[in-house]
Amino acid sequence: MKITKLEKGISLKRPLEGGNEEQIKVVRQVLSDVKVQGDAALRTYTEMWDGYVPKSLRVSEEEIQEAVSELDPQLYKDLAEAAENIRFYHEQQIRSGYRLELGEGSWLGQRVTALDAVGLYVPGGTAAYPSSVLMNVIPAQVAGVKRIVITSPAGQKGKLPAGVLVAAHLLGIDEIYKVGGAQAIAALAYGTETISPVDKITGPGNIYVALAKREVFGEVAIDMIAGPSEIAVLADDTAYPDEIAADLLSQAEHDPLACAILVTTSEQLAKKVAEEVEKQLLNLPRQEVARASIEKFGVIYVAETLADAVEAINSLAPEHLEIVTENAEALAEQIRHAGGIFIGRYSSEPVGDYFAGTNHVLPTNSTARFASGLNVDDFVKKSSIVYYSKKTWSDNASKIARLARMEGLEGHARAVESRGWEKE
């Protein structure tokens, strides 16, 4: 792992995959076909791209029960405990609206209501993680969303991963479809004979899924378009090199494009971590993936002061940040931009991926500057309320009419002025 002196303005930002014109064209065709032809288009594209003809687009109760019976009961218990922790953390995010009395009988309000229906896209292959089902579904449930749908490509065998079905079952979700790709996004956005449309689509996918989400954005809500995962570790000489190395590799094993960075004030730690990374790579099952990530994107920065290190972290705005230093908690107060912060030696980042209760869907690619991890707010919307009494109206009508006329909107002014005493 490369060791280098910390300079100002380091960045882990990588270009977003925007898709080429051919890909956009394909996606627009799929969206339009599903919109017009419904289920028939879903079947056609599923056969074309997944290589099998679905008898039923929806996963049956038997398939779910089979998956549950296959799973080690201990794992089921672990998943259930994780779900409980996630629910507990997210329940603190429930909000009510407010009502502001203005006097004279008038008031303003804000009302918070849940979305009616949400769809979770689960990508195919090895990225179909049960933990992701928990992380996407639970905040929606806590928000009060009544209908939650999962859709995922079933591959050539026409089967979804057991872990995904079990996680869904554990949460009481049984509306699951074997549809993937842009066609799944189209079905969730527009609806088909079998799949009713939803109001919001969450979950990552390949470039076609990402482009499709971008296209339907506005028609329905979508979550952020996620990039490869990242970790930044901020450590001083109190940290154990083998632990830091293991945490860096836990990110690196996700994806050759994943990014693992250490920022440290200790030159000695830097060297030892670099050695440990090499050592641990040797017998890591996903060695090839992790090595590609570490070689291309892994860097150890040696900072002169902790203040410099903190500034560097804020300019990185990493998805995950571990702080393994003396007074780590105090140092965390200085972090302005990070998706998830893990404080102290025992808060290894995978603790949050699976179990602690915080959400593992976090903003990547420096978007922690403006975005948040998935949370209950993502599944509610707010309405404003105005109640003006006759007195408040008559006190303010002339001001409002003047402002409207200033903008050339005479009809607005007249609407406000149309209310009159004389009619009563």
Next chain:
Amino acid sequence: MKITKLEKGISLKRPLEGGNEEQIKVVRQVLSDVKVQGDAALRTYTEMWDGYVPKSLRVSEEEIQEAVSELDPQLYKDLAEAAENIRFYHEQQIRSGYRLELGEGSWLGQRVTALDAVGLYVPGGTAAYPSSVLMNVIPAQVAGVKRIVITSPAGQKGKLPAGVLVAAHLLGIDEIYKVGGAQAIAALAYGTETISPVDKITGPGNIYVALAKREVFGEVAIDMIAGPSEIAVLADDTAYPDEIAADLLSQAEHDPLACAILVTTSEQLAKKVAEEVEKQLLNLPRQEVARASIEKFGVIYVAETLADAVEAINSLAPEHLEIVTENAEALAEQIRHAGGIFIGRYSSEPVGDYFAGTNHVLPTNSTARFASGLNVDDFVKKSSIVYYSKKTWSDNASKIARLARMEGLEGHARAVESRGWEKE
């Protein structure tokens, strides 16, 4: 105005303008030019599309002072009072994070922090409203955003509307640029020599602006892509027809594509409102615009019951909803989807456009199903925090490691297991 019987499944949803391939190509070229050439590209495109060569891209202090001195002092006072009301309403939306004690010294947290920098795009021409400056800037200020930038096309004369400059001045905003179109969005997203990049872009614009926002989405945050404005009025026979007609026209005068709908249980009211609309149209300054809107999109629905009417409103999910009925406040409780709700005779919708304090940037085109009006939450982001003590770690490490191995992520399991008693 057309009167029709209410049937199930009415909709005011209109197709989103997605842009054609040529427009997307132009926008991508502009974005890439500004990214590479910076200010030079801004000057080139400003000359090409606005028809003038800017001496300085930034509005000078003198230009702002000139605008302020030109404005009627009474209007300045009205704007200031509106700003105060808007601030008061939005201050209720400020949130703090939370800290959850888990026992054994462990805790989880959520921290809420403001975005560093935000850019407001103000469209050119008649749509450059001072009230929009208040509505976009104040929530960002309340959230604690330190840097707020305004950018707007200055047209052939190279001048921004006085009202926009005054509204900005009133709020203490002096970083204002005379740049419009896709090039303005590019400058805000990527930065140039003169314009530092921001973290979020809000404000409406033409198709090129909308496409540019869509393209930079992910690189920076953007607000919703707004459609034409809408109002739905829910009224019974207690409503005054001239007032309802005036309110419908206040929406219709915005845009030939605007949509004004009345849903009523009173056939008599329906007829009288239709007559009043015709009558009031005759001497409305923006008669042409309003008439086009009313003819194309204006409908009066007569419902058999109030319950049917409420169901219709919920399926419309209108941007603005007025409820002018007996027990209007109780009826409002049954509304699940609406951007802004205006209750009772004296809460004419323009009250909220300018003055009451609620935000007038509201979700259009049925997106109130999943989206909210602009609010303080739009300008903050949340970080999650995990602090695990040694005891909590040792109690749970094996569970976390099992879950990681279930997903085939051995590196995650080893990271958690790497912490050990023996090293201390």
